[in-house]
Amino acid sequence: MSGDPTLERIARGNALALCATGSWTARFAPILERMVADAEKLGGTRPNIFIDVSQVSKLDTFGAWLIERLRRSLTRGGVEAQIAGLSANYSSLVDEVRRVKAEPVVEAEGVTITGMLEQIGRSVAGVGGTLIGLIDMLGAVLAAAARVLIRPRGFRLTSTIHHLEQVCWRAVPIVVLITFLIGCIISQQGIFHFRKFGADIFVVDMLGVLVLREIGVLLVAIMVAGRSGSAYTAELGSMKMREEIDALRTMGFDPIEVLILPRMLALVLALPILAFLGAMAALYGGGLVAWLYGGVDPEAFLLRLRDAISIDHFIVGIIKAPVMAAVIGIVACVEGLAVQGSAESLGQHTTSSVVKGIFFVIVMDGVFAIFFASIGM
Amino acid sequence: MAGEISDAIIRVRDITVQFGKTRVLDGLNLDVKRGEILGFVGPSGAGKSVLTRTIIGLVPKIAGRIEVFGVDLDAASAAERRGVERRWGILFQQGALFSSLTVRQNIQFPVREYLKVSQRLLDEIMVAKLGMVGLRPEVADRYPSELSGGMIKRVALARALALDPELVFLDEPTSGLDPIGAGDFDELVRTLQRTLGLTVFMVTHDLDSLYTACDRIAVLGNGKIIAAGSIGDMQASQHPWLRQYFHGKRARAVMG
Numbered sequence: 286m287s288g289d290p291t292l293e294r295i296a297r298g299n300a301l302a303l304c305a306t307g308s309w310t311a312r313f314a315p316i317l318e319r320m321v322a323d324a325e326k327l328g329g330t331r332p333n334i335f336i337d338v339s340q341v342s343k344l345d346t347f348g349a350w351l352i353e354r355l356r357r358s359l360t361r362g363g364v365e366a367q368i369a370g371l372s373a374n375y376s377s378l379v380d381e382v383r384r385v386k387a388e389p390v391v392e393a394e395g396v397t398i399t400g401m402l403e404q405i406g407r408s409v410a411g412v413g414g415t416l417i418g419l420i421d422m423l424g425a426v427l428a429a430a431a432r433v434l435i436r437p438r439g440f441r442l443t444s445t446i447h448h449l450e451q452v453c454w455r456a457v458p459i460v461v462l463i464t465f466l467i468g469c470i471i472s473q474q475g476i477f478h479f480r481k482f483g484a485d486i487f488v489v490d491m492l493g494v495l496v497l498r499e500i501g502v503l504l505v506a507i508m509v510a511g512r513s514g515s516a517y518t519a520e521l522g523s524m525k526m527r528e529e530i531d532a533l534r535t536m537g538f539d540p541i542e543v544l545i546l547p548r549m550l551a552l553v554l555a556l557p558i559l560a561f562l563g564a565m566a567a568l569y570g571g572g573l574v575a576w577l578y579g580g581v582d583p584e585a586f587l588l589r590l591r592d593a594i595s596i597d598h599f600i601v602g603i604i605k606a607p608v609m610a611a612v613i614g615i616v617a618c619v620e621g622l623a624v625q626g627s628a629e630s631l632g633q634h635t636t637s638s639v640v641k642g643i644f645f646v647i648v649m650d651g652v653f654a655i656f657f658a659s660i661g662m
Numbered sequence: 663m664a665g666e667i668s669d670a671i672i673r674v675r676d677i678t679v680q681f682g683k684t685r686v687l688d689g690l691n692l693d694v695k696r697g698e699i700l701g702f703v704g705p706s707g708a709g710k711s712v713l714t715r716t717i718i719g720l721v722p723k724i725a726g727r728i729e730v731f732g733v734d735l736d737a738a739s740a741a742e743r744r745g746v747e748r749r750w751g752i753l754f755q756q757g758a759l760f761s762s763l764t765v766r767q768n769i770q771f772p773v774r775e776y777l778k779v780s781q782r783l784l785d786e787i788m789v790a791k792l793g794m795v796g797l798r799p800e801v802a803d804r805y806p807s808e809l810s811g812g813m814i815k816r817v818a819l820a821r822a823l824a825l826d827p828e829l830v831f832l833d834e835p836t837s838g839l840d841p842i843g844a845g846d847f848d849e850l851v852r853t854l855q856r857t858l859g860l861t862v863f864m865v866t867h868d869l870d871s872l873y874t875a876c877d878r879i880a881v882l883g884n885g886k887i888i889a890a891g892s893i894g895d896m897q898a899s900q901h902p903w904l905r906q907y908f909h910g911k912r913a914r915a916v917m918g
Contacts, residue, residue: 311826314777345826345858350790351783377857385790626807629762 288342289313292320300333302369303355306340309348321351325358334359339370349375350382415619415641422619423611426549429542441547448551452513453558459512460505460559461566467504468567469574471495476579485579489586490593492571497598501564502556503650506609509556510642514617517548518638521621522631530622540622549614556610557603564602597662605653612649613642670729671696671829671861672717677726678885679709679716686712688885689726694829699855699862701876705903708882710865711755714831717863718752719743730829748776750829751822755837757814759806765792765817766802772824791820794857796850812843816850823854832864836871844868848875869908872896881907 290307303324309317327334336356341348352368359366371379433440475488521544524530530540568590575581581589620638624631672694679687686709694700704710715721717728719735728735733746759768769788773779789799795816806814815835822830835851836844848871855862866872872879873893880890881904889899897908 311773311777314779314783318779318783346790346794346823347783347787347826350786354786374859381794381857382790385786385793627761627805 290317290320290341290348292324294324294327297335299331300335301327301331302335302337303327304337304340305352306342308343309338309341309352310343310345311347314347314351317348317351321355324355325362327359327362327364331364333365334367336366336368337370338368338375339372341375344375344378346378346382349378350385353379353382353385418619418623419615422545422615425541426545426615426618429539429546432542433546439542441543444543444547445550448548449555451516452509452551453555456509456512456555456559457562460508460563463508464501464504464563465566465570467500468492468496468570468572471500471567472571472574473578476575480579486581486585486589488571488575488579489581489589492568492575493590493594494598496564496567496571497594497602499602499650501567502560502602502605502609503646505560505563506556506606506613506646507643509552509559509610510613510617510646511639513552513555514613514642515635515639517552517614517617518621518624518635519631521545521618522624522634525622525624526626526631545614545618548618549611552610552614553607556613557606560603560606564599601653601657601662605650608653609646609649612645616642616645669696670694671731672863673727673729674713674717675727675729677713677716677723677728679712679721679723685885687716687723690882690886692880692887692890694861694863695878696861697855697859698877699851699864699875701872701879702863702865702882703867703872703879703907704882706867709885710882711833713882714833714863714865718750718831748825749827750831751825751827752831753815753818753822753833753835755833757806757818759814759818759821761806764803764805765809768806768817769821769824772821776825787824788820791823792817794823794850794854795820796846811838812840812847815839815847819850823858826858827860829861829863832862832866834865834867836866836868841870845870845874851875 288307290305290309290313293304293306295302295304307313336352338344338352356366356368368379472488472492475491476485479485479487521530524544530544533540533543572583572586575586576583617638620634620641624634670693672692674690674692677687677690678685690713692713702710702713712721716723717730730746731749733742735743735746738746759765760771763771766785766788769791770784773784773787788802792799792802797813797816797820801809801813801817806817809817815838819830819832819835822832832851836847839847848868851862851864852875854860864871864876866876876893878891879893879896881888881896881901883901883903888901889896889904896904899905899908
C-alpha cells in the first residue's frame with residue numbers, strides 16, 4: 286500500500302504551490318477531507334495557487350473530487366487556482382468529477398409543529414378511509430361469492446382446501462395447547478379464590494360460561510389474527526410487490542375471486558372449528574385442574590357443568606366465530622393489497638393487519654355482547 | 663484454459679460446486695487479469711451466476727481454491743476478508759437495492775459504514791457517482807420502487823462503485839434494458855473501466871456487450887471453462903456451442 290497522503294505548502298515567489306503526495310483514495314478520505322478543509326482557508330491570501338498533483342501515487346473518485354473541491358473553493362475565494370502535474374491516467378477521472386454539480390441536493394427538512402399537526406390530521410382522516418376500504422373489500426368479496434354461486438365452475442376448491450389446511454389443520458396443535466393452558470389457569474384461579482367462601486364447585490359455572498361464551502372464541506380469534514391474518518397480508522403483499530396480482534388481472538382473472546375468496550372461505554370455515562376445539566380443550570384443562578387441585582372429581586364436574594350451562598352459551602360463542610373470521614380476513618386482505626414496493630411497507634402492513642385485526646375482533650365481541658344481552662340470550 | 667497469468671486479480675482453481683446430486687461446476691479454472699473486462703458467457707443454466715456467487719462467497723464449494731487480490735478467501739481471517747470485500751463491488755442481476763432506503767441512502771450506505779466522513783462529502787460523492795452512471799441528482803430522493811428498470815441498474819452500479827472498488831462483478835448488467843439503454847450501459851462500463859482503472863467480471867448474454875465492451879471472453883460449459891480468449895478466438899473456435907452462439911442468426915445480425 287502506498288503511503289499516507291499529504292498536502293504541503295511551498296511558496297514559489299508570489300504564487301503558492303500545494304503539493305499533494307501519497308495515495309488520495311477512499312481509504313484516507315477522513316484525513317483528506319480535513320487537509321482540504323484547512324487548505325480551503327488559504328482562499329484570498331495569494332493571487333495564484335497551484336495544486337500540484339504530480340506526486341500523487343494513487344487517485345480515485347474521492348481524492349479527485351476533494352482536489353476539485355479545493356480548486357473550486359479557492360476560485361470562489363478570488364484565487365487563480367490551477368491543477369498541475371496531472372498524469373494522463375488520472376486526467377479522465379478528474380474530467381469526470383469536474384462535471385459534478387457543486388451544490389449537493391438538500392435533504393428534506395426535519396420535524397416541524399405544523400408537520401406534526403398535519404400528520405395527526407391525516408391519520409384521523411385515514412380512519413375513515415380504512416373503514417371505507419374494509420366495506421369496499423367486503424362488498425367485492427360478497428360480489429365474487431355471488432358470481433361463484435351463479436357459476437360454480439369458477440370456484441377454486443383446491444386452493445380453498447390448501448388454505449383450510451394452512452389456517453385450520455396446522456393451527457390445531459397450538460390452539461388446543463394454549464386454550465388448554467388458559468382453561469387450567471382459569472380453573473386454578475377460580476378454585477383458589479372461591480375456596481375462601483366455600484364455593485369451590487361454582488368454578489365449574491364460571492369456567493363453562495366464560496369459556497363457551499367469551500374466552501374460547503375470543504382467544505382463538507386473536508391467535509388466528511396473529512397467525513393467519515399476518516400470513517395472508519404477507520402473501521398478498523409480496524405478490525403485489527412482484528406484480529403477480531397485476532399479471533393475474535391482465536390474464537382476465539379477478540384477484541378477488543382467485544386469491545381472496547378461497548382465503549376468506551377457508552378462514553370462515555376454520556375459525557368455528559378451531560373455536561370449538563379450543564373450548565373443549567379449555568374445559569378439559571379446567572376440569573383436570575379442578576380434579577387434581579380442587580378435588581372436584583370428573584363425575585361431579587360433568588354433572589355441575591350440565592346444570593350450569595345451556596346450549597345458548599355454546600351458540601352465543603360459536604355464532605361469533607365466522608363473523609370474527611370474516612373481519613380478520615378482510616382486514617388482512619385490504620392490508621395485503623395496500624403494500625407498496627418496499628420491504629418496509631410489507632412489514633408495516635403486516636403489523637397493522639394484526640393490530641387492526643385484533644382491535645376489530647374485540648370491538649365485534651363488544652357489539653355481540655350488547656346484542657345478546659338485549660335479546661336475552 | 664488460458665495459461666497462468668502472473669498479475670491475475672482473481673484466480674480460481676479446481677472449483678467444484680454441487681447442489682444435491684447435480685454438479686454445477688466441475689473442477690473449473692479461471693484467471694481474471696488486472697484491468698481487463700472479462701465477458702463470461704454460456705448457455706442458460708450452465709452456472710454462470712453460480713460461479714460469480716461462489717467467488718464472492720455466497721455459494722459454498724466442495725473443493726477448490728479462490729484467490730482474489732492474492733488473498734486465499736478460505737484461509738483469510740475475518741479482517742482480511744472484509745478488506746477484500748471493501749475492494750470489490752457487486753451489481754446483482756435484479757439490482758438488489760435496499761427497498762426501504764432512498765437512492766441517496768443506498769449509495770451512501772457502504773461509504774457511511776466503512777469511512778468516517780462528513781455528510782457533505784457523502785452527498786458530494788453520491789452526486790458524483792450518480793453523474794458517473796449517467797443519472798441526474800434529482801433522483802437521489804426517490805425510492806427504488808419509483809425507478810425504471812434501467813435506472814435501478816444504474817443506481818445499483820453506482821452503489822457497487824461507491825467505495826471506488828478495484829474489481830466489479832456485473833451479473834447480466836444489460837438484461838432487461840432496451841438495446842439503446844444496453845449500448846449506453848456498455849459504453850458506461852467501458853468509460854468507468856478507463857477512468858477508474860477497474861477490473862470487470864461481467865456475466866452476460868448480450869452479444870453486443872461482448873463485441874463492444876469486453877477485452878476477453880470466457881465460455882462456460884459442462885461445469886468447466888471450454889474456451890477463453892478474444893472475440894476473434896471465439897469466432898474461430900470449432901466448439902459446436904460456440905459456433906452456434908457466434909455464428910447464429912443473432913450473431914450475424916450483430917456483426918452485420
